[in-house]
Amino acid sequence: MPELPEVEVVRRGLAAHVTDRRLRSVEVLHPRAVRRHLPGPVDFTSRLVDRHVDTVSRRGKYLWISLDDGEALLAHLGMSGQLLVQPAGAPDEKHLRIRFTFADDGPELRFVDQRTFGGFSLDDLAEVDGTPVPAMIAHIARDPMDPRFSLPATVAALRRKRTELKRALLDQSLVSGIGNIYADEALWRAKLHWARPTDKLSAARATEVLTMATEVMAEALGQGGTSFDALYVNVNGQSGYFDRSLAVYGQEGLPCPRCGRPVRREPFMNRSSFSCPRCQPRPRATPSSP
């Protein structure tokens, strides 16, 4: 599941392979891949012909290609989305959803997505808090790797919320880029249970867990990202190595690397949370009780 480090790996690959090239044609092979582009697939493809790629940017799990005229090609990889740079004429991937070709006849850009949660849209860039971002994602908060990310402001905003800690970490309008994997790893490093109420968390604890999230994502980025189920790959189709470093995520029953107790798995928001029963004891009080 691509989270911030994996999307950043893809962003870097795109920056290296598509910057300063000119699109020739775009082929949408599955309409769901452009469902967020409300004017529809025909509008999407026609407006991209002959457009020049200026820069490739990212905020949280979103990435976008800035085009001429203040527009951007916005992408979200969802659960299983891949962006691959492939030689023109290479066999189509089974789940190829969009093909981008370039005027220089060089390698194509391909969006491959088995589960079709990801997708593209074309959007105007808008100035948000001094930074140009696609208007559709104006509500997405800065991520911890953004030079203008404010840790104290995020700590304060987190403590103003009345919810469970992990829900807050996954709230992309509070801090972006953190998904289920890195939330669980950050909580384990900070020795906090996912159900801890945010409004009762000390500023020091909140700072700690956000710092751990930043740290674990930086480490994952240094190893090329995490490949949990081989669906995530960089633009050359290669997997990262960080999955070998996961302490708790997907490690149910295996010993906690810190204390040796078996990692537990608990239902959380129709999915799973992994944690250490000794290092991360469940909070005694419910989140909203006085």
Add this chain to the structure above:
DNA sequence: CAACCGCCCTGGGTGC
């Protein structure tokens, strides 16, 4: 307005 729930979607894996 903040918080939260359910849904979208596919196919690999599993159990009968």
Add this chain to the structure above:
DNA sequence: TGCACCCAGGGCGGTT
């Protein structure tokens, strides 16, 4: 062997 079912899950629309 085949089939039914489960599971992964980020984001968003709708509801409380």
